[in-house]
Amino acid sequence: MNITKIWYDEFRTVFHDIGIILFVVILPLAYPLIYAYVYTPEVQRDTPIVVVDDSHSQLSREFVRKVDATPEVAVVAKCDNMDEAKQLIERQDAYAIIHIDRDFETATKQGKQTVVGLYCNMMSMVYYKCAATACANVSLEMNRKIKVENYLRPKTERESEIMQAPIGYKYTSLYNPQGGYAAFMIPPILMMIIQQSLFLGIGMSMGRSREQNKGNVIPLNEYYKHSVEIVLGKMLFYLMLYIIHALYAFVVVTKIFALPQLGHYWDFILFIIPYIIDCCFLGIVLSYLIYRREDCMLVFVFMSLPLYFMCGLSWPGSAIPDVIRYISYLFPSTFGLNAYMRISAMGASISDVAFEMKGICIQTVVYFIIASLIYTSKIRKMLRKEA
Amino acid sequence: MKEVISRIWKIGIREIKIFSHRPMYLFVILIAPLLCLIYFTTIMQKGIPVKMPCGVVDEDNTTTTRSIVRILGAMQNTDIKAHYPSFSDARKAMQRGEIYAFFYIPRNTTEKALASRKPEISFYTSDSWYAAGSLLMKDLQTTSELAGLAVTKASLEGRGVPSSMLMGILQPITIETHPLSNSTLNYSVYLNNIVVPGLLFLIIMIFTAYTIGYEWKVGTQKELFSIAGESSTIALAGKLWPQTLLYCLIVVLIDVYFYKYLHFPLNVSLIRIICAGLLCVFASQALAVFFFGIFLTLRMSMSACSLFGVLQISVCGFTFPLTAMKPVFQYFAWLSPLRHYYMLYVNQALNGFKLVYAWPSIVALLVICLLPLTMLYRIAQAFKYQEYKP
Numbered sequence: 001m002n003i004t005k006i007w008y009d010e011f012r013t014v015f016h017d018i019g020i021i022l023f024v025v026i027l028p029l030a031y032p033l034i035y036a037y038v039y040t041p042e043v044q045r046d047t048p049i050v051v052v053d054d055s056h057s058q059l060s061r062e063f064v065r066k067v068d069a070t071p072e073v074a075v076v077a078k079c080d081n082m083d084e085a086k087q088l089i090e091r092q093d094a095y096a097i098i099h100i101d102r103d104f105e106t107a108t109k110q111g112k113q114t115v116v117g118l119y120c121n122m123m124s125m126v127y128y129k130c131a132a133t134a135c136a137n138v139s140l141e142m143n144r145k146i147k148v149e150n151y152l153r154p155k156t157e158r159e160s161e162i163m164q165a166p167i168g169y170k171y172t173s174l175y176n177p178q179g180g181y182a183a184f185m186i187p188p189i190l191m192m193i194i195q196q197s198l199f200l201g202i203g204m205s206m207g208r209s210r211e212q213n214k215g216n217v218i219p220l221n222e223y224y225k226h227s228v229e230i231v232l233g234k235m236l237f238y239l240m241l242y243i244i245h246a247l248y249a250f251v252v253v254t255k256i257f258a259l260p261q262l263g264h265y266w267d268f269i270l271f272i273i274p275y276i277i278d279c280c281f282l283g284i285v286l287s288y289l290i291y292r293r294e295d296c297m298l299v300f301v302f303m304s305l306p307l308y309f310m311c312g313l314s315w316p317g318s319a320i321p322d323v324i325r326y327i328s329y330l331f332p333s334t335f336g337l338n339a340y341m342r343i344s345a346m347g348a349s350i351s352d353v354a355f356e357m358k359g360i361c362i363q364t365v366v367y368f369i370i371a372s373l374i375y376t377s378k379i380r381k382m383l384r385k386e387a
Numbered sequence: 388m389k390e391v392i393s394r395i396w397k398i399g400i401r402e403i404k405i406f407s408h409r410p411m412y413l414f415v416i417l418i419a420p421l422l423c424l425i426y427f428t429t430i431m432q433k434g435i436p437v438k439m440p441c442g443v444v445d446e447d448n449t450t451t452t453r454s455i456v457r458i459l460g461a462m463q464n465t466d467i468k469a470h471y472p473s474f475s476d477a478r479k480a481m482q483r484g485e486i487y488a489f490f491y492i493p494r495n496t497t498e499k500a501l502a503s504r505k506p507e508i509s510f511y512t513s514d515s516w517y518a519a520g521s522l523l524m525k526d527l528q529t530t531s532e533l534a535g536l537a538v539t540k541a542s543l544e545g546r547g548v549p550s551s552m553l554m555g556i557l558q559p560i561t562i563e564t565h566p567l568s569n570s571t572l573n574y575s576v577y578l579n580n581i582v583v584p585g586l587l588f589l590i591i592m593i594f595t596a597y598t599i600g601y602e603w604k605v606g607t608q609k610e611l612f613s614i615a616g617e618s619s620t621i622a623l624a625g626k627l628w629p630q631t632l633l634y635c636l637i638v639v640l641i642d643v644y645f646y647k648y649l650h651f652p653l654n655v656s657l658i659r660i661i662c663a664g665l666l667c668v669f670a671s672q673a674l675a676v677f678f679f680g681i682f683l684t685l686r687m688s689m690s691a692c693s694l695f696g697v698l699q700i701s702v703c704g705f706t707f708p709l710t711a712m713k714p715v716f717q718y719f720a721w722l723s724p725l726r727h728y729y730m731l732y733v734n735q736a737l738n739g740f741k742l743v744y745a746w747p748s749i750v751a752l753l754v755i756c757l758l759p760l761t762m763l764y765r766i767a768q769a770f771k772y773q774e775y776k777p
Contacts, residue, residue: 166538169531176514316519319436348482
């Protein structure tokens with residue numbers, strides 16, 4: 001019975017405080033849209049590059065034409081020398097220079113290797129990747145043709161095809177077929193928003209009760225006597241609210257922005273409930289450190305980025321040093337981001353994310369015990385003060 | 388003039404006293420940025436991820452295919468974690484997050500290759516792990532390419548082509564990439580140069596809004612205003628100078644750590660990039676004051692600063708290019724100190740280009756620094772009449 005009262009109290013506190021509503025209602029609804037909107041172009045196309053063609057041959061022009069025709073880059077200028085090209089780079093009118101040697105065509109005719117130089121401004125890996133991919137693909141394609149036409153001399157069309165690539169290959173990018181940026185950035189961000197907004201919301205409501213109850217985290221009345229009930233009552237309110245947010249992220253955001261959607265509802269529900277509970281309990285534990293309601297913004301907001309890098313999605317987990325990996329096991333986001341990514345974008349079932357689920361469950365139990373102990377000691381202190 | 392300085396000094400000392408009672412302040416503005424600095428440089432200490440887990444499905448399992456797999460295993464980025472009996476096993480392993488990519492060699496590949504029947508091998512990456520997927524893709528593609536070239540090489544040798552000519556025939560055009568100023572494709576250089584200042588600017592914005600709004604929260608705004616002689620300029624200047632000194636110190640520390648200790652590429656003098664950092668610190672503070680002037684409440688101005696500060700890390704364009712984003716973000720980026728820091732860093736520290744190409748960013752930063760002037764009157768009114776709203 002007390003749990004329902006505490007649940008209702010938390011409900012009333014939150015919905016009477018516009019500051020907390022901002023964090024637990026508006027933020028989880030608006031942020032996913034903003035982020036998805038930022039990243040929806042998904043891919044970089046037609047990165048501007050310049051060409052310095054010292055060869056002026058038919059073959060070099062073919063090379064340039066083919067590079068220009070790739071989706072990744074667009075040749076915006078042809079310069080006579082490298083200095084001229086460099087100026088365009090300095091002005092950021094172009095991000096890479098392709099330099100074709102004087103002996104480009106003659107060397108290939110003589111059966112020698114020729115080198116095409118690709119100079120890239122390293123301000124963004126995306127530009128570099130575009131330019132490098134375009135050049136590599138064009139050179140591979142032309143190499144095949146040169147090899148067959150000049151040296152292998154096939155007799156039939158089919159033979160020429162086979163000679164070009166005696167062993168063919170096919171590349172498939174799974175789970176993010178267009179190689180989109182949003183598809184890999186947004187799903188983890190959705191889960192990060194849930195965790196961070198829970199920390200902020202719980203921290204603010206805790207700060208509010210401290211300010212209203214003269215430094216006490218809970219009001220002095222008969223309902224708030226058992227720490228387990230307090231922790232559960234608060235948690236239930238946030239669980240109820242955040243299931244809506246989670247479904248919104250899983251269904252609406254994913255649909256609006258056409259993100260990969262392979263997950264099953266059942267797997268998602270099985271994952272998201274423990275995750276939200278886990279975040280709630282850790283939120284309660286952390287909010288113990290918060291004295292004033294605005295303090296939580298100072299502490300929690302900047303944490304999202306380090307936590308995001310910790311989880312091993314954008315920076316591969318295999319490259320994360322062990323120390324940081326162990327620290328990362330303290331946060332629900334590490335498991336939550338990975339599990340959600342795999343469930344929603346890769347169609348993993350709950351048994352495929354067993355490791356993450358174990359992590360979440362262990363955390364839930366541990367943080368529940370810590371949160372309860374914190375409240376027990378608080379209640380004792382209050383009773384002593386009263387006496 | 389003397390009086391003005393003494394007022395600013397007095398408010399500053401008052402501010403330092405407030406600081407000394409709240410250890411959390413020190414944590415937020417001093418320890419947190421330095422922790423981030425150490426954290427991010429540690430997590431990326433290897434520079435580029437190497438030897439990432441990759442799977443192999445070799446249904447053919449002949450000497451030829453095994454040698455292809457050995458070539459793959461010798462690649463820089465690939466660590467062959469496991470062999471799987473079938474395609475779906477490998478896909479399952481990917482869903483469990485054990486491997487980022489796998490290589491698939493179907494049955495009869497060798498036989499078909501020998502009989503000139505063009506077998507097809509394939510490889511799969513999971514681009515849910517973007518960096519890992521694209522780095523592995525490069526290795527897998529090279530291996531596949533080499534597999535075909537090995538067959539051609541054997542047939543050329545059979546025709547008696549001299550070995551000195553083989554490479555010229557197999558690979559007439561080679562691409563030599565020169566990643567300027569970051570030749571090892573060091574991700575630590577690429578990301579940390581922006582992420583760490585980005586977090587610092589975020590903290591600065593939130594904390595600046597916090598310290599100003601704090602006066603209303605504890606109800607001392609009128610006291611502050613009277614010490615300042617009823618001038619919001621003096622009140623703000625006095626309140627902000629102690630923390631500004633700390634921020635400047637942190638910027639210097641970060642830059643010395645990056646460029647002198649970790650030897651990140653630096654093609655201009657250290658002073659220049661420190662100056663760019665300081666200018667952005669002032670711009671971040673100015674924006675926070677500006678936001679406070681707009682909302683005049685602690686909560687809203689802090690929220691606006693958080694939103695802005697977090698968003699500018701995405702919108703500054705160092706991961707996904709700004710030029711590919713929607714136009715609204717390209718306008719937004721003009722207001723972002725981090726965007727301009729990024730432009731200045733690229734122009735100066737990374738490439739050592741002429742400063743003249745970066746002047747729009749400097750002008751924009753100066754304009755941002757002047758934005759609070761438009762809000763001074765509003766803030767003065769708030770000092771006089773406004774009470775704290777939770």
